[in-house]
Amino acid sequence: MANYKKVDTANLDKIIKKTVEAINNSKTELFDIAESARKECQRLEKELVELKQRTAEIIQSVGLLEIALNESKKQLMLVSKNYDKYSEDEIREAYENADNIRVELAIKREREQYYIKRRNELELRLKNAYKTVEKADNLISQIGVSLSYLTGDLENVSLQIEDMKQKRLLGLKIIKAQEEERQRVAREIHDGPAQLMSNIVLKAEMCERLVDSEPKRAKEELKTLRSCVRDTLRDVRKIIYDLRPMSLDDLGLIPTLQRYLETCQEESELEVSFKTRGAFEQLRPAISLTVFRLVQEAVNNIKKHAHANKVVINLEFLEKELKLYIADDGVGFEPGLLKTSGKNINSGFGLISMRERVELLDGKFEIDSTIGKGTRLNITLPLIPEEGVSNG
Structure with missing residues (x-):
């Protein structure tokens, strides 16, 4: 009969405090990012005001030069018609004046186009900087909510841990x-x-x-x-x-996976087959993100270690659960080795972390691998979890 050790609450509290501290540090770093973005906005705003002023001045200068050029053309026409009434120096001066105005106008126009283009680029950079500030503020707010949840509820984690x-x-x-x-x-x-x-x-x-x-x-x-x-x-x-792929929120899980796998296929020599069956309209964000990370981690493992040519990924939505199947034709491995490597913190965040992600959502994670015959993963996740199951 298996022996179960008593829960070490002191050590558990230490882990919880480290987790909260890490989140607090992340929040502080986000504050720094937001503050830097705000300073960048202020700098761009000041630069844009100065550039707009220079642009307005150069536009006004171009307008005056165009008027002067028209006047010089009229003077040339007058000189051409009555050249016998003007001295050679006066005629030469009229032509030189027109040429000088024409050259200066060309230079001013080019500078005008440069200022206008730079102004448009600054406006775009300023717009993106505003977006960065907004995103950072949203993330700070979300981390604040998460931190409040963690500090309030993690005290009960020990009651839900068996091992x-x-x-x-x-x-x-x-x-x-x-x-x-x-x-x-x-x-x-x-x-x-x-x-x-x-x-x-x-x-x-x-x-x-x-x-x-x-x-x-x-x-x-x-x-x-x-x-x-x-x-x-x-x-x-x-x-x-x-x-975090933003397309998960904008487009949904399936289009995000399709785009990711298409990119993987373009950047590597893997031949990827991706098929779906059924649909689930109200898929929780935690499930969407977990499925995406599982596929991402599996594909990364295959590219790094499996030496495979083909990858098959099937995603099926049932009434109360989804099934994810991932298979490759690579070199395979001995699944029993995972049990020993899982006891080491330095064993990585590969298949072990995938299994732990699935188990945290009350799902099932099965590995079938044979050396020389590839690896197959069968994953099941509940779509409507029981009360108390983690959403993270």
């Missing part, structure tokens, strides 16, 4: 995974958008110096600058998508 040792490991894994995720995001931002933004600043400064003296070269630098901005935007979107 204290495994749950303790899960809590430590969550904290470890959170720190690893922060490091990954920080590294991606440093190596991607941060480097590109530095390059953008240098390119922008170069364009400012060249716009008057070497306009052609300035245009070429602006093309490079636009490419850098696009690359930065792509990297930022990828980082945001990895944190």
Whole structure:
């Protein structure tokens, strides 16, 4: 008969405090992000006001030059008709005056277009900065609600835990995974958008110096600058998508999975087959996110370890549960090894974490794998959980 150890409430409280502390730290970091975004908005607003003023001045200058050019053309016509009444110096002066006005007008018009384009870009950046502030404020509010829920209800967690040792490991894994995720995001931002933004600043400064003296070269630098901005935007979107795909809320689970698997197939040599059956209109966000993360983790494991050529993913909605089937034709492994590796906190967040995610939602997770014959996952999740089941 199995022996059950007494729940270590002191250790449980320590884990809970670490979890709450980690969430508090995340909230503080979000405050910093929101504050930085607000400062960026203020800076952009000030720069936009100055640029609008310069734009208005250059537009007014262009208007005056156009009037002056028309007057010089009239003077040229008068001189041409009555050239015998004017001296050679007066005629030459009339032509030189018209040419000078024409050249200055061309330069002013080009600068006008540059100011207008830059003004439009600043307005777009300011709009995106406002969105960042709004999203950060929303996340802070959501974390506040979550923190209130955790501090109020986690005291009863010990009553729902049967195997204290495994749950303790899960809590430590969550904290470890959170720190690893922060490091990954920080590294991606440093190596991607941060480097590109530095390059953008240098390119922008170069364009400012060249716009008057070497306009052609300035245009070429602006093309490079636009490419850098696009690359930065792509990297930022990828980082945001990895944190949480917004299309889960906007489009739903199935379109999000289709888009993700299509991207995986394009970026790798995997042949992916994805089929669905049935539908469930009021799918809980926790279920949608869990299914997406399960598929994401499974595909990542297959790409890293399975050496597979084909992946089959079937998702079936029944009346009270959904079934997820994932299979590959890779090298396979010995499922019994998971039992020993699961006791180690450093064993990773792969199949072990997938099983724990499913069990937290009162689901079933089955692995069938044979060395040389691939791996098959059969997952069942309840669509209408019993009262008291976690929604996270």
